[in-house]
Amino acid sequence: MSRSNYFFFKRPIALFILAMTLILSGGISANKGLEIAKLSDKNNDGYGDSSSSMTMQLINRKGDVVERKLSFKRLEVPEDGDKSIAVFESPRDVKGVAILSYAHKVESDDQWLYLPALKRVKRIASKNKSGPFLGSEFSFEDFSFQEVEKYEYTFIGEEVCKDLICFVIERRPLDPYSGYTKQLVWIDKENYLVQKIYHYDRKSFHLKTQTFEDYRLYKDSYWQPHMIKMINHQNEKSSILMFEDVKLNTGFTDKDFSQNSLRRSR
Amino acid sequence: MTVWRILTITVFFSTVLPGEVIGEYSIDNRYFFNEATQGQDKSHTSFTLSPELFIEEGERIIHIKPKFRKDNKDAERNLFDIQELYLLEIFEDKEIKFGISKEFWGVTETTHRVDIINQTDTSESFDGEDKLGQPMIKFSYESDWGLLDIYTLIGFRERTFAGQDGRLRFGIITDTDNPLYISSAKNKRVDFAIRWSNYYDNFEVALSHFSGTTREPRYIASEKKLNKLSPLYEVIDQSGLEMQYFFGSLALKGEFISRSGQGDRFTAATYGFEYTQVGILHTRLDLGWIIEANHDDRLVSSPTVLGTRLTLNDISDTQILSGLTYNERSEEIGFLLEATRRLGNCCLVSIEGVYFDDINEDNGERKIFQSFKEDDFLRIEFIYYFGE
Numbered sequence: 001m002s003r004s005n006y007f008f009f010k011r012p013i014a015l016f017i018l019a020m021t022l023i024l025s026g027g028i029s030a031n032k033g034l035e036i037a038k039l040s041d042k043n044n045d046g047y048g049d050s051s052s053s054m055t056m057q058l059i060n061r062k063g064d065v066v067e068r069k070l071s072f073k074r075l076e077v078p079e080d081g082d083k084s085i086a087v088f089e090s091p092r093d094v095k096g097v098a099i100l101s102y103a104h105k106v107e108s109d110d111q112w113l114y115l116p117a118l119k120r121v122k123r124i125a126s127k128n129k130s131g132p133f134l135g136s137e138f139s140f141e142d143f144s145f146q147e148v149e150k151y152e153y154t155f156i157g158e159e160v161c162k163d164l165i166c167f168v169i170e171r172r173p174l175d176p177y178s179g180y181t182k183q184l185v186w187i188d189k190e191n192y193l194v195q196k197i198y199h200y201d202r203k204s205f206h207l208k209t210q211t212f213e214d215y216r217l218y219k220d221s222y223w224q225p226h227m228i229k230m231i232n233h234q235n236e237k238s239s240i241l242m243f244e245d246v247k248l249n250t251g252f253t254d255k256d257f258s259q260n261s262l263r264r265s266r
Numbered sequence: 267m268t269v270w271r272i273l274t275i276t277v278f279f280s281t282v283l284p285g286e287v288i289g290e291y292s293i294d295n296r297y298f299f300n301e302a303t304q305g306q307d308k309s310h311t312s313f314t315l316s317p318e319l320f321i322e323e324g325e326r327i328i329h330i331k332p333k334f335r336k337d338n339k340d341a342e343r344n345l346f347d348i349q350e351l352y353l354l355e356i357f358e359d360k361e362i363k364f365g366i367s368k369e370f371w372g373v374t375e376t377t378h379r380v381d382i383i384n385q386t387d388t389s390e391s392f393d394g395e396d397k398l399g400q401p402m403i404k405f406s407y408e409s410d411w412g413l414l415d416i417y418t419l420i421g422f423r424e425r426t427f428a429g430q431d432g433r434l435r436f437g438i439i440t441d442t443d444n445p446l447y448i449s450s451a452k453n454k455r456v457d458f459a460i461r462w463s464n465y466y467d468n469f470e471v472a473l474s475h476f477s478g479t480t481r482e483p484r485y486i487a488s489e490k491k492l493n494k495l496s497p498l499y500e501v502i503d504q505s506g507l508e509m510q511y512f513f514g515s516l517a518l519k520g521e522f523i524s525r526s527g528q529g530d531r532f533t534a535a536t537y538g539f540e541y542t543q544v545g546i547l548h549t550r551l552d553l554g555w556i557i558e559a560n561h562d563d564r565l566v567s568s569p570t571v572l573g574t575r576l577t578l579n580d581i582s583d584t585q586i587l588s589g590l591t592y593n594e595r596s597e598e599i600g601f602l603l604e605a606t607r608r609l610g611n612c613c614l615v616s617i618e619g620v621y622f623d624d625i626n627e628d629n630g631e632r633k634i635f636q637s638f639k640e641d642d643f644l645r646i647e648f649i650y651y652f653g654e
Contacts, residue, residue, distance in 0.1 A: 091608055093608055095288070123465075125515045131552050258359075259413050266320060
């Protein structure tokens with residue numbers, strides 16, 4: 001188990017009680033928004049642990065494409081956020097660079113970067129999450145696990161999205177270091193899967209649109225999108241993230257996400 | 267001869283051994299603007315090859331990475347080093363590493379006080395970031411109370427120095443052929459080191475101790491060669507403390523050491539902060555600021571360093587580093603500017619400029635950059651990565 005659990009434990013409970021009080025005294029729309037978010041989040045539960053290969057395509061205004069490859073391992077941590085390790089495979093100059101993340105339900109995530117050429121582990125300051133990830137239109141924040149507790153919700157309404165009917169909810173990040181002021185989230189009524197997110201930047205400008213495609217069901221409970229697209233409306237660039245070789249129950253434990261395992265990643 | 271050796275080894279690596287062989291070739295040119303004080307050339311080119319094999323099979327890792335360097339001017343800069351050649355066995359929360367490897371300790375960005383496992387390859391670059399492989403047996407244990415690493419270091423690696431024909435060296439040549447050791451075992455002495463590290467929320471801490479042959483020699487007049495300095499490798503005990511604390515985008519960092527065995531016991535420290543501005547001026551650019559101060563009991567005064575790191579967050583991962591070092595007492599300045607950029611999927615190019623200046627030559631203080639006075643340079647490095 002995380003050796004610093006004690007420090008993360010007390011405050012989330014207090015915040016949760018506070019959040020519950022606010023929710024109970026708040027309007028029906030806040031309540032409904034949160035309920036939908038919770039049901040949607042259940043789709044992320046129960047995978048236990050997983051491994052996958054990720055390919056990221058970065059597409060510029062002219063349509064030129066460059067690719068990045070990463071391998072990705074995840075471990076579900078009950079009562080807290082998930083642990084993950086991403087190792088870069090390409091481009092070649094960053095091969096072996098790895099990022100270890102311990103997500104937390106409310107508090108900022110802990111992240112460490114491993115630089116194989118220097119054999120050095122560097123902690124990443126938590127505020128830097130709003131910056132672009134590997135030169136893509138995704139930010140570090142878009143990659144981290146979007147725990148329900150990290151936002152406050154408002155129910156907006158229902159709307160047709162592609163060939164589905166979706167709930168539309170607005171969520172506002174509680175983390176002051178988030179790069180977004182709000183997000184509009186489309187969640188389908190059938191399986192409660194996130195289909196689309198509009199990201200609004202600090203000036204409340206609709207900066208990016210994220211879409212989720214090719215959902216596949218694992219272990220009868222866990223849905224994994226196999227393609228995630230992010231379009232940046234400001235610079236007209238886009239990024240596509242594709243998942244391959246998704247494997248569940250690979251037998252990972254805490255030791256596969258330890259400080260030593262990060263140093264071993266190359 | 268050297269070319270043949272490199273070719274043979276490349277062929278060996280890519281055909282004889284199993285697994286995926288990758289590696290890098292690089293060509294590096296340093297152009298010095300001024301005439302050298304002792305007639306060395308202005309332009310120096312070196313070529314480096316470093317193939318790498320990494321095999322991971324269940325709970326076992328084998329890693330092999332030699333490094334060859336050939337310099338066209340300075341023979342002391344030629345190098346054959348085994349950076350990695352180890353077997354790592356993993357047992358749940360423990361691991362054992364047998365063989366040659368590199369291990370980094372520390373948290374600061376400009377000077378690494380605590381880092382001591384590996385010898386520095388100062389002939390590669392004078393920033394001290396390049397290291398030589400160290401033979402070792404390392405035992406590592408990780409638990410709720412942190413990460414504990416115990417090292418038995420078998421044998422000693424001598425520091426590399428620029429030679430007669432090289433630049434960026436002392437006025438007097440270091441006699442690398444006649445190193446002096448205090449230990450009767452000379453470079454065969456077995457050394458020990460231990461390090462514990464842990465983190466508590468936003469606070470990270472490490473304590474370490476090293477007992478063995480110093481990586482950082484003192485120099486005495488060579489008995490065998492006139493006008494040369496022999497490196498004197500004494501046996502030291504060094505305790506180290508590393509700390510860093512994060513809040514928001516600010517990181518406070520410090521490294522402290524206390525060493526005995528080279529004259530009087532002394533302490534030395536590097537401490538400061540790193541602050542990152544994400545998305546400056548509503549762009550996707552990040553700008554990092556680093557200020558680090560130094561203290562060293564052995565010196566009358568130590569420099570303070572101001573560094574910036576501009577990250578463009580573009581497809582080519584363009585990054586521009588700058589570093590300004592200033593010594594208040596000697597009134598000397600050193601300035602470094604380095605830009606790196608990826609080319610396609612295969613290559614990386616890096617351009618570095620270094621400038622030394624002495625604001626007040628006649629202040630009667632001992633000058634630290636005295637020997638580098640005419641060594642302002644521009645370096646261009648091109649790296650080609652092979653294998654997938």
